[in-house]
Amino acid sequence: MTERKSFGSDNHAGAHEAVLRMMARANAGDAAAYGADPWTQQAAAEIGALFGARGGVFLVFTGTAANVLGISLLLRPYEAVICPESAHLNTDECGAAERVLGAKLLTVPTPDGKLTPALIAGRLRDRGDVHRVQPRVVAISQVTEYGTCYTLAELHALGEFCGSEGLRLYADGARLANATARLGCPVADIVAPMDVLSFGGTKNGAVGAEAVVVMAEDLMTGVSFQRKQQMQLASKMRYLAAQFLGLLEDRLWLRNAAHANLMAQRLADGLRGVPGVELWQPVESNAVFASLRPAHIEALQREWDFYVWDEQAHVVRWMTAFDTTESDVDAFAAAVRETAANGL
């Protein structure tokens, strides 16, 4: 790792000062453990109101945990989750869903990380066949793992389709803040079609905190027990809550996300027309996916931190964060241009 800004992941960034400040503020005297403290109650109330959740809000430690807890409210082991092949749930959680839920993921290849009613329908053929797991949950990511965003119309269509098919809609919102900044509408409009979703703090400037938001009231049975059993009940929960309170104050979460998105756009703009550098996905959040010549990737990685997303297609992923600066972006864009100009 170099001293240069990492474009490897938005979790390479540290925590926002306001988050640490709020944690320090919560460090005042004793507090009831396990969430029975005023900070937790305030954070849950604020998130619930912001999202229009009729259920409740439950803080956990990681995005993987949020996905597993959220989905555990929605299915029994013989029921299955339909998700994109690229879903974090499928590719990056080391089989937590299979182990903790005991459930099968029915994956669908997608060009852009997004499910559609038609793609889901293709996975519904075996309903009622006793030899087959039964689809029950549709799991999307907003922002997707490819950095793309569902439009409100697309989300609405998914919600309608799930409702009409007796399916539940779950959303991995590890980067929901970025989607909200992108769509420019109230987050409540985005999440209205969902039954349960996660709301990510970690990639938005928290130390490490995610919220499971239960939109539907009828899903609240057992959430607290599931969270405890899934090893996600913080004893000193006030410090998870304080992280969210820090992000919620003055809509820091939205400002952080908007800034990260802007930096990604700036990077994409700075690389427009550079020969040999092609965007692989539209830039709709804080990620830039691009294809480069392998030799150029290698050369760049000697100086800069980022991931190769697809070795065979030589696609790389560049992430920006709340603390990426214009000069970070400009320096990196210059490096890419310079490397690309090099006839390696």
Add this chain to the structure above:
Amino acid sequence: MTERKSFGSDNHAGAHEAVLRMMARANAGDAAAYGADPWTQQAAAEIGALFGARGGVFLVFTGTAANVLGISLLLRPYEAVICPESAHLNTDECGAAERVLGAKLLTVPTPDGKLTPALIAGRLRDRGDVHRVQPRVVAISQVTEYGTCYTLAELHALGEFCGSEGLRLYADGARLANATARLGCPVADIVAPMDVLSFGGTKNGAVGAEAVVVMAEDLMTGVSFQRKQQMQLASKMRYLAAQFLGLLEDRLWLRNAAHANLMAQRLADGLRGVPGVELWQPVESNAVFASLRPAHIEALQREWDFYVWDEQAHVVRWMTAFDTTESDVDAFAAAVRETAANGL
């Protein structure tokens, strides 16, 4: 809850300032995620050296998670864990062991929260019987859930017995610091007989951080994958590491524990001879278990925060923490004395 110091749990206390300071110090620029950062490497190295661990050190979020991860290194689903009936693993983890490990706990009633070779032997009768789960792990707590401590001799005997019986020894060390302060010896001496153990930071002044310490080298296979699958891999792990670095600096962990133990002793001393107040267990850590008349318990709870441990035996538990002061203790002891003097 009142403004008065809580005697409810050592996790009602906040975090030690040194812990928050170290977290703020770790908040400097970018860092590789998932533990590939210098803070994590330093914390693991320091704990490993302190404990004489030939395996490795893995940070997780909660005590429940540490227990489940630690034991998952030691058994297959048809193998079982022998533990005291009072074990946190059995009573206070909402069945996480059964769900995540798929394993049965073979519990043993104990008067003092401690296992002995004889008690373990009573659970070994069914070895080789295909209808019965097979004992493989002995799980103890040091400090126990009753606030008692195993002596070095007792631990040594357990280790010997487990070795000779082909059993593995696991220790829940949520309050290992308090045991170390109590025993007054190097922690490495305490943990030498163990195969895997947890080392608790949370109740010692951390925000929320526990370590799984793998003593034996041959147990390292798959630990990282198990931690990830068990939803315990922090992306910004530097902040878990920083908490431990804060506690390790100048042996703060030991000083915190010694102070808490002293306060418990002071409380016990202050209640000696008070009629109607009897110690239920010897005070060997930061817990005082005592029996009181029910009416006195009720009266005290109107002003002070603590738990009734056993309603039928009217036993209460009073916990002290790193930040309990002498005047907190004296005020509470006075309240107990005054209440006890009252002929309710």
Add this chain to the structure above:
Amino acid sequence: MTERKSFGSDNHAGAHEAVLRMMARANAGDAAAYGADPWTQQAAAEIGALFGARGGVFLVFTGTAANVLGISLLLRPYEAVICPESAHLNTDECGAAERVLGAKLLTVPTPDGKLTPALIAGRLRDRGDVHRVQPRVVAISQVTEYGTCYTLAELHALGEFCGSEGLRLYADGARLANATARLGCPVADIVAPMDVLSFGGTKNGAVGAEAVVVMAEDLMTGVSFQRKQQMQLASKMRYLAAQFLGLLEDRLWLRNAAHANLMAQRLADGLRGVPGVELWQPVESNAVFASLRPAHIEALQREWDFYVWDEQAHVVRWMTAFDTTESDVDAFAAAVRETAANGL
């Protein structure tokens, strides 16, 4: 093993001829697989009618499987099963419940293998405590593992209690036939208070077949999928069904059980007053539990096949079966008397 009749278990007996005959009769031409055959439909209909089941009847291979499938209809992983410490589910299923259900068993010591409302109530204290699994199912065995039978009044009381406490009542009916013979009433009266139960064929003269009977209609969701996922869906299910049809014809199941019970009673009668031989439990089914001097046990086991139930209390279990004859019993009783007369 000797040529002598085994008193080891009712599953040491072979299959009743009528069962094998019915299997041969079912072996006629092709049949739809997985239960869509007329034999299965007939067996399910007959058992359902006999039991007054408003749900359905599902055939499986073993008693362990019946227990796990039956209970899986009733609980989520954070919910728990209250059962006697002696329950087959707890002691003799190698942790299948913990592995497949992911659930904890809350066990209760009992003198006679029977639960009572008071014993159950003692396990309900932690309801609502997020750190504790939540009791949801009460699992009894009728006949119990100690050979005792619940009376109709006792079953009714359990049903009432469970209903009033929001608990579900499950019964392991591996020897339900023996209980029915004992109580001398319609089996429907016995099972009326239960939500789900198993009905054992194997120990009653089948080759190997058990039925899960779902009494309540609202529990039918997903049973077929659970059975398949739990590896209990027979492709050629007609042969499981035929076993039950063989047992149901002319109430063979009841005659088999009545005979076995009678043989146990004859054995108990034959040993009345023999010095050093004491009944440990009343004889209410096809089991005789007795305590003997250890040397006598050893001597008897050299010639006869049976199990020592409790080594420390030197209690043995003697089981009779549908094919135990009066002369088998008399020969064995004579052997016991002779051994007991011996001053070993």
Add this chain to the structure above:
Amino acid sequence: MTERKSFGSDNHAGAHEAVLRMMARANAGDAAAYGADPWTQQAAAEIGALFGARGGVFLVFTGTAANVLGISLLLRPYEAVICPESAHLNTDECGAAERVLGAKLLTVPTPDGKLTPALIAGRLRDRGDVHRVQPRVVAISQVTEYGTCYTLAELHALGEFCGSEGLRLYADGARLANATARLGCPVADIVAPMDVLSFGGTKNGAVGAEAVVVMAEDLMTGVSFQRKQQMQLASKMRYLAAQFLGLLEDRLWLRNAAHANLMAQRLADGLRGVPGVELWQPVESNAVFASLRPAHIEALQREWDFYVWDEQAHVVRWMTAFDTTESDVDAFAAAVRETAANGL
């Protein structure tokens, strides 16, 4: 269903008379339960010798159970199984692997149901990545779900590849008999490269019996406990064993399979050149996969019992069994020809 022979599945056939005869022969007096009887020991010994197994042989009830038990010997939950997308394990076991093993299946699309070293290699890229499950088992089916057979050379290549990559090779042998008949070599040659496999009796003329064959000695730890915990331990196991003894006598298993294969070949031959009927896979066992015009499929299904395999490609599957006769085949072939001649 009609009175006509079913071409729906080889499990629509009944049991071979020799199997029922042997079960009746085993029905003689008492026998020790749970496999400690002479029939079970003989069946295990015979299968073990036939296969050249250095481990052991374990009887279970279903193919799904055999797959789950077999694979459970080979992996921990964070380890994964590489298998064809079409694997029975993946498509037809209602998620038993995910629930009971807690493991993820890494599926690979194949044109012919067969894995190759190259296809497997494509799934090995993420080894060592803590976010990804770790491939450990390669699961093939011999015969495949498409009716194709691996050649000895292909199996040898798979075994070599797995060995060199630290992978274990498991084979679903539900129709291993048909593969053995096809390859015309000792079954020991076929299974030599495998670590564990199943050997199917049910589709070969049994009532319902499968064997898990452990080839490697070092895999024997815990098999018996796993089988019990997975609800597959028959109490009266002699009847499972007798089924295999019936099939093993005079190599009935091989004769049954050879006959079924011959009937499939006869069907394929009878349809050669019929316009509109095209083989979708080569006929290498007892299955004929063919594509037909949808209207013809519908017309045929009104009179005959078989499955549509792929609705979109209008591919059907026709299975033959040990009891399919030449006239069954000829009648069916005539019906197909007649339908195809019809300009529906």
